[in-house]
Amino acid sequence: MISGLLVFAQAGGQEAVDKFANATSSGIALGAIYALLALGLVLIYKATQVLNFAHGALAALGAFFAAYLATVINFPGRYVTFLPTTMQWILSALVAVLITAVVGLVLERLAIRPMIGEPLFSVVMITIALDIVIRTITDDFIGSSPRPLGDPWGADVVNIGPAIVAKTEIATLLVTIICLVGIALFFRTRYGVAMRATAFDQEAAMAQGISAGRIFAMAWAIGAGLAAVAGIFSSMFPRASIGVSGGTAFFAFRALPAIVIGGLDSITGAVVGGFIVGLVETYAGVYLTGATWSFLGLGFSGVMPYLVMLVVLLIRPYGLFGTEEIRRV
Amino acid sequence: MRTRPRLFVSYASEMSLLPTWTQKIAALVFLGVLVAIPFGIIPGLGFLADNDWLKILSRVAIYAIGALGLHILSGLAGQVSLGHAFFVGIGAYTAAVLGGEVGKGVWGLGLPIWVWLPAAGIVAAVIGALIAPTAVRVRGIYLAIVTLGLVFIGEWIFRSVAFITGGSQAGRKLPRFEFRIWKEEMPLVDFTTDGTWFGVEMTSEAKTYLLMLAFIIVAVIIAKNIQRTRVGRAFMAIRDRDIAAEVMGVAEARNKLVAFALSSAFAGVTGALLGAFIGRLVPETFSLLMSIQFVAILLIGGLGTVTGTLLGSAFVIILPRLVQDFTGLLASTVETGTGFFASVAGIFVSTGIDDPGIISTLPGTSPGLNVAQFNVLLYGLLLIGFLIFEPLGLYGIWIRIRNYWKSWPFTY
Numbered sequence: 109m110i111s112g113l114l115v116f117a118q119a120g121g122q123e124a125v126d127k128f129a130n131a132t133s134s135g136i137a138l139g140a141i142y143a144l145l146a147l148g149l150v151l152i153y154k155a156t157q158v159l160n161f162a163h164g165a166l167a168a169l170g171a172f173f174a175a176y177l178a179t180v181i182n183f184p185g186r187y188v189t190f191l192p193t194t195m196q197w198i199l200s201a202l203v204a205v206l207i208t209a210v211v212g213l214v215l216e217r218l219a220i221r222p223m224i225g226e227p228l229f230s231v232v233m234i235t236i237a238l239d240i241v242i243r244t245i246t247d248d249f250i251g252s253s254p255r256p257l258g259d260p261w262g263a264d265v266v267n268i269g270p271a272i273v274a275k276t277e278i279a280t281l282l283v284t285i286i287c288l289v290g291i292a293l294f295f296r297t298r299y300g301v302a303m304r305a306t307a308f309d310q311e312a313a314m315a316q317g318i319s320a321g322r323i324f325a326m327a328w329a330i331g332a333g334l335a336a337v338a339g340i341f342s343s344m345f346p347r348a349s350i351g352v353s354g355g356t357a358f359f360a361f362r363a364l365p366a367i368v369i370g371g372l373d374s375i376t377g378a379v380v381g382g383f384i385v386g387l388v389e390t391y392a393g394v395y396l397t398g399a400t401w402s403f404l405g406l407g408f409s410g411v412m413p414y415l416v417m418l419v420v421l422l423i424r425p426y427g428l429f430g431t432e433e434i435r436r437v
Numbered sequence: 438m439r440t441r442p443r444l445f446v447s448y449a450s451e452m453s454l455l456p457t458w459t460q461k462i463a464a465l466v467f468l469g470v471l472v473a474i475p476f477g478i479i480p481g482l483g484f485l486a487d488n489d490w491l492k493i494l495s496r497v498a499i500y501a502i503g504a505l506g507l508h509i510l511s512g513l514a515g516q517v518s519l520g521h522a523f524f525v526g527i528g529a530y531t532a533a534v535l536g537g538e539v540g541k542g543v544w545g546l547g548l549p550i551w552v553w554l555p556a557a558g559i560v561a562a563v564i565g566a567l568i569a570p571t572a573v574r575v576r577g578i579y580l581a582i583v584t585l586g587l588v589f590i591g592e593w594i595f596r597s598v599a600f601i602t603g604g605s606q607a608g609r610k611l612p613r614f615e616f617r618i619w620k621e622e623m624p625l626v627d628f629t630t631d632g633t634w635f636g637v638e639m640t641s642e643a644k645t646y647l648l649m650l651a652f653i654i655v656a657v658i659i660a661k662n663i664q665r666t667r668v669g670r671a672f673m674a675i676r677d678r679d680i681a682a683e684v685m686g687v688a689e690a691r692n693k694l695v696a697f698a699l700s701s702a703f704a705g706v707t708g709a710l711l712g713a714f715i716g717r718l719v720p721e722t723f724s725l726l727m728s729i730q731f732v733a734i735l736l737i738g739g740l741g742t743v744t745g746t747l748l749g750s751a752f753v754i755i756l757p758r759l760v761q762d763f764t765g766l767l768a769s770t771v772e773t774g775t776g777f778f779a780s781v782a783g784i785f786v787s788t789g790i791d792d793p794g795i796i797s798t799l800p801g802t803s804p805g806l807n808v809a810q811f812n813v814l815l816y817g818l819l820l821i822g823f824l825i826f827e828p829l830g831l832y833g834i835w836i837r838i839r840n841y842w843k844s845w846p847f848t849y
Contacts, residue, residue, distance in 0.1 A: 159578050222825045229517050232581050233736050234824045236729055240817030248806050361589070361725075364582050372578060404597065411593040414586035418571065421583060425574050433576070435680055 129271035137277035139386025140284035145363035146378035148334035155327035164360030165242035170336020171352035173204035212332025254353035365417035371430020475643035498649035501750035506703025514696035515676025520584030523591035526723030528557035528705025536612030561705025569697035595720035608719035611712035739832025
């Protein structure tokens with residue numbers, strides 16, 4: 109589809125090709141972040157039937173941890189000074205992801221586990237309440253001005269064909285692919301199979317000796333870790349020029365259309381939906397601007413994912429890859 | 438036999454608004470207290486006659502109307518909605534266009550309150566009915582996300598139509614609480630200036646409070662009546678088991694549409710009242726936060742009961758004020774007081790850079806949250822606490838207290 113569009117864009121001359129290539133590359137990079145967020149959301153949803161509205165807050169918290177570890181206390185960089193600075197930063201980011209995963213574990217234990225069997229409305233609301241609490245604390249941690257992440261790439265760009273691509277965008281895409289492969293491999297391990305079994309039929313899985321509670325905790329830890337990864341990349345150039353701020357937490361709300369487009373319980377759907385949302389949002393931001401489109405007003409590209417979501421839901425109420433719920437009397 | 442309180446000899450008496458004499462008397466006394474509050478004649482509640490408190494109580498009434506709308510949709514029909522703020526916004530801006538004055542680049546027709554207030558409800562209901570077919574197709578968590586999307590799309594629409602809303606961050610003026618027959622110079626009844634009513638000196642806050650009280654009483658009666666008539670029972674049947682309800686002849690899609698329309702109508706009226714009450718609104722008011730507030734009211738109060746909705750409204754709206762008073766008290770205790778209380782308060786309050794604590798009295802310089810942040814944090818924690826420990830909300834607590842005294846002194 110993209111190559112077809114490229115041919116179409118070539119009719120408009122070199123300038124149009126550059127514009128299109130740039131939009132596509134940054135759309136893919138944005139889509140990668142959405143895919144990471146969506147992956148975490150779907151993982152948690154599949155395993156525990158809870159949609160985590162606190163995902164954005166966890167992302168911001170993870171990004172804050174990364175900024176704090178890398179720029180303020182230089183942990184673990186100061187113990188491994190023999191490594192290059194890029195490696196030191198990656199280690200800091202990894203530690204931040206681990207801490208956020210532990211936060212996810214704690215949240216699951218304290219707030220989500222007692223809610224098993226409660227009505228949907230209450231469970232939705234408890235994750236929203238968690239979002240409020242974590243966001244407030246994170247905002248206080250961050251302080252009044254955005255915190256730079258201190259990442260080694262900064263605002264560097266490279267030319268790939270006609271497109272100018274930021275190094276951070278390449279890193280985003282690489283890390284997303286690593287995470288996707290990691291999740292795919294994880295599902296083949298002993299614990300991954302247990303998680304899939306629990307998602308498929310909780311009671312049957314428990315009858316086979318799988319501890320559903322442990323699976324829940326694991327899903328939340330992995331989900332929170334993925335949120336932190338996405339949060340780190342969404343606080344970098346070109347998403348945020350300065351660093352992690354209060355706005356980082358709101359970023360994740362645009363990943364919700366991604367998982368609905370893909371279908372709430374489909375990992376493939378999450379990734380596809382993430383890239384669709386990223387591309388649509390970037391194209392809307394690039395092409396629907398200027399005097400002709402001024403009637404659309406401010407921030408139309410941010411609404412675009414929701415409009416696409418509504419259209420998809422009208423055609424397929426359970427998303428592109430979601431399984432239809434079987435209703436019994 | 439007459440004296441048995443819960444013995445009903447006919448279906449009509451069981452379904453009546455206030456089935457027992459105790460309830461009738463209690464409701465009457467409560468109503469009397471509410472009416473008497475602005476005159477400051479009730480011992481112990483005199484502080485509520487203060488203008489600040491009257492404003493808070495008016496706000497409780499305004500939010501309670503919207504919460505009753507969400508109660509119909511979520512509590513009775515069982516549809517999770519995070520999009521209530523959108524309909525509140527529709528109502529507010531309908532009122533703004535119909536009742537507001539022409540201002541800097543904004544429309545306004547300057548019509549009287551009896552036009553813009555019902556119109557706010559009707560327009561919101563129509564838009565609710567238009568959106569309902571999409572919402573009816575999806576269920577459960579998908580519906581939550583769709584309605585969430587509605588808030589984001591709505592916020593964008595409100596920001597974009599600057600000729601109606603005044604545009605992002607700027608906002609516009611809204612109509613005032615004045616009763617006119619048509620567009621005459623002097624309003625017939627004016628709720629926004631101090632003056633005398635029937636020989637009693639009244640502040641504008643007291644007047645507004647009494648007006649809001651009248652509205653919330655009407656709204657409660659409407660909501661109660663919806664609940665105990667055919668349409669309300671249809672909603673509850675859909676909530677409890679949708680397919681079973683359909684098998685019994687309750688049209689699912691149509692009733693859900695009616696629920697959406699009714700709920701939006703309440704939300705629209707709340708928007709109009711809120712706009713007139715605050716006087717100036719920016720499009721950012723109708724954000725996800727407002728939707729969450731309504732859902733919080735329902736869940737803290739107790740899902741599915743009118744009493745719970747009212748209790749929840751009072752709790753959620755009054756809480757920030759109580760927290761503010763409490764933190765102010767803590768801070769002053771730390772600064773001026775000595776002894777046990779001051780040292781306990783000192784643990785929580787941070788007064789300088791080196792002083793750790795949860796609440797900061799010098800935002801920006803000392804660690805800890807400022808009062809507004811602490812408020813939000815407490816709100817979130819309370820919500821979590823209620824959901825985990827008291828799923829039935831304040832209403833559940835009330836039921837427990839009532840049952841305890843019913844069987845007192847026996848503890849079976």
